[in-house]
Amino acid sequence: MPLYVDHLLKQQDTMIAMLRDMVEMETPSADKQAVYRLAQYMAGRFAKIGANVEFLQPNAGNHLRASWGSDNEQVLVLCHLDTVWPIGELARRPFCVEGGRAYGPGVYDMKGGTVQAFFALKAIIELNIRPGHKIVFLCNTDEESGSMSSRALIEQEALRSRYVLVPEPTYGAAGAVKLTRKGWGIYHLMVTGRTAHAGNDHEKGISAVTELAYQILKLQALTNYSVGTTVNVGVITGGTVFNMVPDKAEARIDLRAASHDELQRTEQEILSLTPVTPGAILKVTGQINRPPLEATKGNLQLYRRAQKIAADLGIELPGAHVGGVSDGNFTSSVGAATLDGIGAVGDGAHAVHEYLELKAMAPRAALVARLLAE
Structure with missing residues (x-):
């Protein structure tokens, strides 16, 4: 379905501008005010496209919940706004675009995937698509430090959801999703x-x-x-x-x-x-x-569905087994079908060479849009 891809390609510059905004707001997990500034920025972006926004656990994390639609059923998109990088890293590695890639602290893990997922929802709204279920974004601010204050919220939302998409970075040059995590x-x-x-x-x-x-x-x-x-x-x-x-x-x-x-x-x-x-x-x-994110029946069914959509979009979507963890570990462990690593294509999570492949942004956002809409 080229509809989403064409629509999103026209917004590529706007996507990059939002990515720049997010990367230039440094968000180490331990700096509550820093991550709250980005959460407020995201709340404004969600509100502008018609989503309902609220902040949860203001004394612990200022986690953001944004929802669009009024249906009883919901699909959950799970993002984190914090990074592993301290304040000052941006001065050493400022955001830049070079050779078809975007560079900067947090650009790949996971601000790029968050931008793509946001524009997926934006495209659904602008194209007047009615999915038949509510779409909920939960953007927590403490994933990199263990999700201590947000775990209960994540599990609660997962239990309400038909399935969960986690736009964490993909794996490897082929942009594999993460079928299992230790x-x-x-x-x-x-x-x-x-x-x-x-x-x-x-x-x-x-x-x-x-x-x-x-x-x-x-x-x-x-x-x-x-x-x-x-x-x-x-x-x-x-x-x-x-x-x-x-x-x-x-x-x-x-x-x-x-x-x-x-x-x-x-x-x-x-x-x-x-x-x-x-x-x-x-x-x-x-x-x-x-807990581990294992290859459950529900997770594999969701992955096979994603593969079919990806093929329709001209995207290969291999699966990978990785040792790193995410909040998708929590959602899968409570029984919610979870597709993790559906975010940015690039490399360098938690590393100084971190980058995102710009050419993959619109197609990957289109993949998320179709997973949310269909």
């Missing part, structure tokens, strides 16, 4: 030992750093690539001076697993670590942050 757990290991003089009384000390080294080897042994499980000790600290047996050491641990059972099994291994060094004390805290 589940994610975050843990903190604290080791307590006993101090002693490193020269005079070394034998009286209990080295927390040495004990932590033993535990790191145990944790590394939990990684099993054959089933997609990884345990990464990403941050370690310990000791204060080199000539003292250290009594404190700690580690931050990242767990990824492809299935619920494997995620829970490996979590129990982490939570039940025991000391190797006599007298050392371990304390492990943390939990599963996101």
